[in-house]
Amino acid sequence: DAGVTQTPRHEVAEKGQTIILKCEPVSGHNDLFWYRQTKIQGLELLSYFRSKSLMEDGGAFKDRFKAEMLNSSFSTLKIQPTEPKDSAVYLCASSWDTSSYEQYFGPGTRLTVL
Amino acid sequence: GEKVEQHESTLSVREGDSAVINCTYTDTASSYFPWYKQEAGKSLHFVIDIRSNVDRKQSQRLIVLLDKKAKRFSLHITATQPEDSAIYFCAASKWTEGADRLTFGKGTQLIIQP
Numbered sequence: 001d002a003g004v005t006q007t008p009r010h011e012v013a014e015k016g017q018t019i020i021l022k023c024e025p026v027s028g029h030n031d032l033f034w035y036r037q038t039k040i041q042g043l044e045l046l047s048y049f050r051s052k053s054l055m056e057d058g059g060a061f062k063d064r065f066k067a068e069m070l071n072s073s074f075s076t077l078k079i080q081p082t083e084p085k086d087s088a089v090y091l092c093a094s095s096w097d098t099s100s101y102e103q104y105f106g107p108g109t110r111l112t113v114l
Numbered sequence: 115g116e117k118v119e120q121h122e123s124t125l126s127v128r129e130g131d132s133a134v135i136n137c138t139y140t141d142t143a144s145s146y147f148p149w150y151k152q153e154a155g156k157s158l159h160f161v162i163d164i165r166s167n168v169d170r171k172q173s174q175r176l177i178v179l180l181d182k183k184a185k186r187f188s189l190h191i192t193a194t195q196p197e198d199s200a201i202y203f204c205a206a207s208k209w210t211e212g213a214d215r216l217t218f219g220k221g222t223q224l225i226i227q228p
Contacts, residue, residue, distance in 0.1 A: 033215070033216075041220075042203075042218055042219070042220035042221060043203065043218040045215055045216075045217075048215050055215070056215055091157060091158070093158075101146060101148070101163065101207075102148070102160040102163070103148075103150075103158075103160065103216065104159075104160075105150075105157040105158040105159065106157060107156075107157050108157050
């Protein structure tokens with residue numbers, strides 16, 4: 001069974017650009033999470049979907065970050081406009097909602113904003 | 115909201131010795147406490163978890179202890195091996211109708227010395 005896949009693995013953007021990160025969760029999983037990982041802040045939750053419904057949109061990340069889940073097997077995270085402080089690794093994770101609480105993480109997208 | 119603190123940012127132990135990583139949490143409603151491991155250059159993967167209906171759980175060389183009164187939980191790795199070298203993240207969440215959002219600690223870098 002395929003794990004969580006994320007594309008691209010690396011992204012370089014100029015300040016002010018719009019970028020879209022993609023995630024395919026594990027087949028059959030109902031929950032999907034987007035996190036940002038930095039050395040200073042650690043893992044920060046950006047968005048959380050359950051059965052495609054947005055459960056949490058990450059508070060402070062609302063204004064420039066928008067996650068969508070158009071179907072149960074695909075999600076996107078749009079950052080618009082990008083700023084240098086957005087440079088980080090963006091992780092997508094998925095899990096079942098009642099059978100298992102283990103989150104399966106994708107390999108991440110390393111974003112560099114110049 | 116919930117805050118999870120990992121007290122050791124780095125921990126170095128000799129191969130074969132035990133390692134203990136400690137975490138505290140603030141929300142008394144939290145009742146699910148997983149641990150994740152991140153090896154160098156890789157993404158996170160689940161290692162073990164504990165729910166608040168027990169105070170100890172063991173899986174091979176991993177033991178998790180939970181002290182609800184002190185709002186503290188810890189990961190014990192016995193007979194450490196070189197492959198245990200990684201960053202370990204603790205997390206906490208409520209236990210509602212299935213998986214809920216996790217709040218992560220900032221991670222502890224475990225170094226196994228030969």
